[in-house]
Amino acid sequence: MKKSAHYLKLPTKNKRNRKKKLRKKMLSMFYFILAPIVFNIVTARNLQHLRSVTGYAYGYLSDCPGNENPIIMSEDSLRKLRIKVIGAKMTSGWIKKKYNYYQMNEMGNDPTMDYSRKTVLFISGYFDNPDFAASRIMEYSYRLLGYNVFLLDMHKFVEHDYPSVTRNLPAIGKHTAEMLYNLTQQNVGFDPKKFEMVGLSLGGETISFIAKSYKALSGVKISRLTALDPSGPCFRNRGPDRRLDKSDADYVEVIGTNIDGLGIATPVGHVNIYINGGEYQMSDIYWMPCEMFCSHIKVFEIWFSALRNQDSFIAIQCDTMQQARDKDCYDRKPFVTNLLGLKVDKTKHGIFYLATTYNYPYYMGEKGLKRENEPVHNLLKATNKADIVVV
Numbered sequence: 001m002k003k004s005a006h007y008l009k010l011p012t013k014n015k016r017n018r019k020k021k022l023r024k025k026m027l028s029m030f031y032f033i034l035a036p037i038v039f040n041i042v043t044a045r046n047l048q049h050l051r052s053v054t055g056y057a058y059g060y061l062s063d064c065p066g067n068e069n070p071i072i073m074s075e076d077s078l079r080k081l082r083i084k085v086i087g088a089k090m091t092s093g094w095i096k097k098k099y100n101y102y103q104m105n106e107m108g109n110d111p112t113m114d115y116s117r118k119t120v121l122f123i124s125g126y127f128d129n130p131d132f133a134a135s136r137i138m139e140y141s142y143r144l145l146g147y148n149v150f151l152l153d154m155h156k157f158v159e160h161d162y163p164s165v166t167r168n169l170p171a172i173g174k175h176t177a178e179m180l181y182n183l184t185q186q187n188v189g190f191d192p193k194k195f196e197m198v199g200l201s202l203g204g205e206t207i208s209f210i211a212k213s214y215k216a217l218s219g220v221k222i223s224r225l226t227a228l229d230p231s232g233p234c235f236r237n238r239g240p241d242r243r244l245d246k247s248d249a250d251y252v253e254v255i256g257t258n259i260d261g262l263g264i265a266t267p268v269g270h271v272n273i274y275i276n277g278g279e280y281q282m283s284d285i286y287w288m289p290c291e292m293f294c295s296h297i298k299v300f301e302i303w304f305s306a307l308r309n310q311d312s313f314i315a316i317q318c319d320t321m322q323q324a325r326d327k328d329c330y331d332r333k334p335f336v337t338n339l340l341g342l343k344v345d346k347t348k349h350g351i352f353y354l355a356t357t358y359n360y361p362y363y364m365g366e367k368g369l370k371r372e373n374e375p376v377h378n379l380l381k382a383t384n385k386a387d388i389v390v391v
């Protein structure tokens with residue numbers, strides 16, 4: 001009896017040992033394989049930020065097959081490519097002139113131009129025209145700063161389906177560069193080192209093609225390009241020779257306000273400033289959404305404000321685009337800042353995050369450098385600040 005009991009007991013003990021071993025094995029398996037998943041589910045915030053789980057945004061209209069095929073501009077079309085000139089010497093009563101591709105000798109003699117000053121060429125976006133508001137406002141802003149202003153009139157080439165319009169850009173760039181190079185050769189004083197271009201949206205890509213062609217013609221780079229949420233659709237996946245790039249000019253600044261939608265996320269400039277993370281902007285109307293178009297054009301109001309408040313938009317450097325998107329650059333070491341606008345330190349290259357308020361004039365000054373003032377988080381917190389709510 002005793003023996004048999006002992007005999008019976010043995011396998012039970014072995015079984016228990018095996019069970020123990022198995023449990024141990026399963027536990028270690030849990031730690032190695034399952035625990036990270038459970039951890040991510042429990043801490044839902046981390047799961048949300050795990051890009052391997054949510055995937056990466058491909059971006060709106062990233063590829064446009066066929067839009068890199070060649071295009072030829074007819075003689076008649078070139079008559080419609082024009083530069084409107086508002087020189088620093090313009091007096092009231094002067095009727096502003098537009099010069100087309102074949103009128104460069106006349107443009108060289110425009111009496112309002114003061115070539116001892118800086119000159120800026122502004123290009124607005126898709127479906128726009130230099131006689132409309134955006135160009136007029138930029139003309140006014142830069143004239144206040146003492147600049148000569150050129151406005152590119154390419155409206156005949158941008159009033160079609162967007163993907164076909166993007167196909168026109170290299171040709172627009174080539175011929176506009178020929179016009180500028182013609183000025184250079186006339187020795188009237190046009191100096192590419194005193195010349196800047198500012199482009200809004202589609203204009204932000206157009207200035208790149210002008211700069212590339214001007215460089216090819218003259219061997220000289222233009223001094224500065226400022227791209228205001230330059231178009232990402234149809235350009236997003238192109239290489240640097242087929243879209244805006246820092247190699248286009250001595251200094252290229254990019255300001256992003258809708259980088260996965262109508263703008264571009266690649267940090268293509270020397271200084272790349274992402275407003276409130278660059279993905280979406282805040283609305284002027286409380287928590288109401290500021291979606292793609294709203295976020296995209298917000299860059300214009302911010303640049304307008306930055307031209308008048310040159311010390312007030314202070315951006316913080318980030319190590320990665322992810323940190324900029326996540327508004328998580330406050331603790332970066334070393335803590336490096338730069339100014340949005342004409343007082344930017346052109347030697348401090350990289351990715352920058354800039355917090356703004358909801359309303360004009362948007363800047364936050366030094367306040368914007370502290371995490372506790374991060375505006376989106378604070379807005380959301382304010383809507384739920386009561387401890388207990390009775391509904």
Ligand SMILES: *[C@@H]1O[C@H](CO)[C@@H](O)[C@H](O)[C@H]1NC(C)=O
Binds near residue numbers: 105182
């Ligand atoms: C500049 O363009 C005009 C036409 O607009 C042309 O007559 C002239 O030859 C050009 N000059 C140069 C140096 O290319």
